[in-house]
Amino acid sequence: MAERKPIESWLTDMDGVLIHEGVPIPGADAFLAKLRDTGKPFLVLTNNSIYTARDLHARLARMGLHVPVENIWTSALATAQFLDDQRPGGTAYVIGEAGLTTALHDIGYVLTDHDPDYVVLGETRTYSFEAMTKAVRLINAGARFICTNPDETGPSLEGPLPATGSVAALITKATGKEPYFAGKPNPLMMRTGLNAIGAHSETSAMIGDRMDTDILAGLEAGMQTYLVLTGLTTEAEIDRFPFRPSKVVKSIADLVERV
Numbered sequence: 001m002a003e004r005k006p007i008e009s010w011l012t013d014m015d016g017v018l019i020h021e022g023v024p025i026p027g028a029d030a031f032l033a034k035l036r037d038t039g040k041p042f043l044v045l046t047n048n049s050i051y052t053a054r055d056l057h058a059r060l061a062r063m064g065l066h067v068p069v070e071n072i073w074t075s076a077l078a079t080a081q082f083l084d085d086q087r088p089g090g091t092a093y094v095i096g097e098a099g100l101t102t103a104l105h106d107i108g109y110v111l112t113d114h115d116p117d118y119v120v121l122g123e124t125r126t127y128s129f130e131a132m133t134k135a136v137r138l139i140n141a142g143a144r145f146i147c148t149n150p151d152e153t154g155p156s157l158e159g160p161l162p163a164t165g166s167v168a169a170l171i172t173k174a175t176g177k178e179p180y181f182a183g184k185p186n187p188l189m190m191r192t193g194l195n196a197i198g199a200h201s202e203t204s205a206m207i208g209d210r211m212d213t214d215i216l217a218g219l220e221a222g223m224q225t226y227l228v229l230t231g232l233t234t235e236a237e238i239d240r241f242p243f244r245p246s247k248v249v250k251s252i253a254d255l256v257e258r259v
Helices: 028-038 053-062 075-086 098-106 129-140 164-175 187-196 211-220 235-240 252-258
Strands: 009-013 042-046 072-074 091-095 118-121 144-147 204-208 224-228 247-249
Touching (some): 009 187, 009 211, 028 252, 042 187, 075 118, 091 098, 129 164, 187 211, 224 252, 247 252
Parallel strands (some): 009 042, 224 247
């Protein structure tokens, strides 16, 4: 087997890798500082489409983690990039928050419920029956169905919340139409992210806490993959998957010296 090239660029998931329930994971600040000091291209990724990159920059800064806006890549931005490539200047009916609507506005999309090119479903804390009904009718009338990410549940202090993938399943059941998911584990999110920072997969690494999204997406995008054990996937669960990460480490702190 050919030896892998040295890692020149880093992609890392946010929740479960850098932060956990609103608190920085030990070593996250040192890892980010090392990236900034070395000048290596990097991106912090999240499947959550609620927040804009500017929102996340401010949220992380309040925790003492300094990530420039241009180094944040969300499933909303990946979705917007995909739509801009597929159908520039199109129209969409959107169920989601500012992170998604802002990304679509920024590529020149018109948001409408009148004969849209796409129905775009993202994350929101206020899924309404009326909005879902409208989405079903528009898809049945010919709108193409796009979803920011397939996550079925999201975390909260009270416990799991239904997320985009669960609502997408409801709409699919009502329409018979499967959505195209732009976010992880679709390697499209990784490839568009790599393009955004001028990086190449053969010299890049993906750090994540989930085998089924982060590691799978990194693997399919051709990157080296690092699984940290500070999030959802436990060490005991790794062997249940038909693929493996390049390396398993306890936390992001173990990767500071690799930058």
